Amino acid sequence: MRVNIHHMSVQDLEKIFQDKIDADIRIEPKDWMPDAYRKTLIRQMSQHAHSEIVGMLPEANWITRAPTLRRKATLIAKVQDEAGHGLYLYAATETLGAGREELLEQLHTGKAKYSSIFNYPTLTWADMGAIGWLVDGAAIMNQVPLCRASYGPYARAMVRICKEESFHQRQGFEILLTLSKGSAGQRRMCQDAIDRWWWPSVMMFGPNDDASPHTAQSMQWKIKRFSNDELRQRFVDICAEQVKILGMTIPDPDLKWNEQRQHYDFGAIDWDEFWNVVKGNGPCNKERLAARVRAHEEGAWVREAATAHAEKRELKKDRA
Amino acid sequence: MTHSTALIHYTLHLADDGLILGHRNSEWTGHGPILEQDIALSNIALDLIGQARNFYQYAAELINIGGLSGPSNISNPAMGPGLSDGPRSPVTEDQLAYLRDGWDFKNCLLVEQGNGDWAKTILRQFLFSAYQTTLYEKLAQSRDKTLAAIAAKSYKEGVYHLRWSSEWVIRLGDGTEESHTRMNNALDELWKFTGELHTAATYELETAAKAISPDLSTLQPLWKEKVKEVFDEAGITYPPSVWMQTGGKEGRHTEHLGYVLAEMQFLQRAYPGCEW
Ligand SMILES: [Fe+2]
Numbered sequence A: 001m002r003v004n005i006h007h008m009s010v011q012d013l014e015k016i017f018q019d020k021i022d023a024d025i026r027i028e029p030k031d032w033m034p035d036a037y038r039k040t041l042i043r044q045m046s047q048h049a050h051s052e053i054v055g056m057l058p059e060a061n062w063i064t065r066a067p068t069l070r071r072k073a074t075l076i077a078k079v080q081d082e083a084g085h086g087l088y089l090y091a092a093t094e095t096l097g098a099g100r101e102e103l104l105e106q107l108h109t110g111k112a113k114y115s116s117i118f119n120y121p122t123l124t125w126a127d128m129g130a131i132g133w134l135v136d137g138a139a140i141m142n143q144v145p146l147c148r149a150s151y152g153p154y155a156r157a158m159v160r161i162c163k164e165e166s167f168h169q170r171q172g173f174e175i176l177l178t179l180s181k182g183s184a185g186q187r188r189m190c191q192d193a194i195d196r197w198w199w200p201s202v203m204m205f206g207p208n209d210d211a212s213p214h215t216a217q218s219m220q221w222k223i224k225r226f227s228n229d230e231l232r233q234r235f236v237d238i239c240a241e242q243v244k245i246l247g248m249t250i251p252d253p254d255l256k257w258n259e260q261r262q263h264y265d266f267g268a269i270d271w272d273e274f275w276n277v278v279k280g281n282g283p284c285n286k287e288r289l290a291a292r293v294r295a296h297e298e299g300a301w302v303r304e305a306a307t308a309h310a311e312k313r314e315l316k317k318d319r320a
Numbered sequence B: 001m002t003h004s005t006a007l008i009h010y011t012l013h014l015a016d017d018g019l020i021l022g023h024r025n026s027e028w029t030g031h032g033p034i035l036e037q038d039i040a041l042s043n044i045a046l047d048l049i050g051q052a053r054n055f056y057q058y059a060a061e062l063i064n065i066g067g068l069s070g071p072s073n074i075s076n077p078a079m080g081p082g083l084s085d086g087p088r089s090p091v092t093e094d095q096l097a098y099l100r101d102g103w104d105f106k107n108c109l110l111v112e113q114g115n116g117d118w119a120k121t122i123l124r125q126f127l128f129s130a131y132q133t134t135l136y137e138k139l140a141q142s143r144d145k146t147l148a149a150i151a152a153k154s155y156k157e158g159v160y161h162l163r164w165s166s167e168w169v170i171r172l173g174d175g176t177e178e179s180h181t182r183m184n185n186a187l188d189e190l191w192k193f194t195g196e197l198h199t200a201a202t203y204e205l206e207t208a209a210k211a212i213s214p215d216l217s218t219l220q221p222l223w224k225e226k227v228k229e230v231f232d233e234a235g236i237t238y239p240p241s242v243w244m245q246t247g248g249k250e251g252r253h254t255e256h257l258g259y260v261l262a263e264m265q266f267l268q269r270a271y272p273g274c275e276w
């Protein structure tokens, strides 16, 4: 039976929508959806897309200095993967009616956010390992549940992305493992990178649950499946074990196994730092955004030329 | 059988071309004018570095087979300071890429030139790919089976690079007044480095004589035809002959290469003898 939505009240439509979600039936681009759902998705997905694109910069910073040919090739491939993730996500966001140009404009004017983690600098080669292990690791923790997100195009994009992210994570860990077995200088590099990336990575899960206003609604819409603190705990538990394989330490004196909770306890997060980096006061906020804006502005004549050429070709075809 | 110095030099020359151009292209990664094209150019960088690795691995094999009786003028600089004395450990692809100095690099001057704007990067790739595809097509018939195999495999990648860069040369040449001007400026900067592509280095004369590598003078007309065809479609005038710069293939480079190597080799130099 085909339902004519024009004869239905908003309440009816909302009920059908929520019933579908409750029954784990995917919402597709042509389906009716509440405005707030659409807006929340556009915000979340474009923010994710921007993160992939801005996230290329800290790692691209080491491509020309990668220490071996194999590492150079895998690092280029990794950064290229992130560009691909950005593409999938921009395409998925377009199905909600938000075009790439418009979204980029929001990024470049600072209206849209991206993950704060990319506002930290990459100072040594070991950062390529720490980013893979911790940053891609935290991203996976956040994103695997999104493979079951209620919005179809988003969920499908996340399936492809998560496969590659877990590859990145293993690669990053392997970089650190190699360093951990290396010279004194390399081991120092390894520990230093873990020291610098640990807390920013723990912050990637966002504010504590009691300070996270969107969580309840997003859970009901199934565009979020676990709370920030649940995911963070899972991340800490895994990393606390993995760091032992490296023979390195996590820079948290309060990190301790809690037999009763069957989880690791960990120290207080510096939310002052978190909110400052979000607001633009991180070590690289200005450089990262400037690099994106520069690439876009310096590319303007290229895009114009491509359009002009395509138009001229169309014209020729029409005349022929 | 010990392999000739010429074959080792020639293999390193092929490797260095790929590595340096791949490295240059990878400087764009994350900064491209269009996301899709950022990915495309990174992909070309990956192909070129992959090709370079195949050639370096083969060069290392040749050097290692040569053993102590091998050509000392290669193995010593190739292995870098401190590694050439005492018991010799086998040379690796990474030592060849990361521990030789500029005068041992045998890449063409064209590939080490700075990226400039998108027009210059595109034109550099196009001029090189037009050369590389004609070279690989012939090299696939080399009497040296390893070089032939690498060339055959790399040829397919080169054809894609040539198609991609040709399309961009046409797009920019034809597009807007600005893009046309930028293409001409790029041509003005790069043209003087194209003569070297078809000027044989001493080791190339030797490898050509042994049917290991093609006679470069036979490739030149094919290259010119290809370039002219694309320039015509792009509305760009094929430049008149000018005084050409040469020397890269013999180790005499422009000032650019030193900076490329300083950056690329930094970790291997600062932390010698490490696994990465
Ligand atoms: Fe991601």
Ligand SMILES: [Fe+2]
Pocket (backbone or CB within 6 Å): A052, A081, A082, A085, A161, A165
């Ligand atoms: Fe990604």
Ligand SMILES: [Fe+2]
Pocket (backbone or CB within 6 Å): A082, A136, A164, A165, A168
């Ligand atoms: Fe990743």
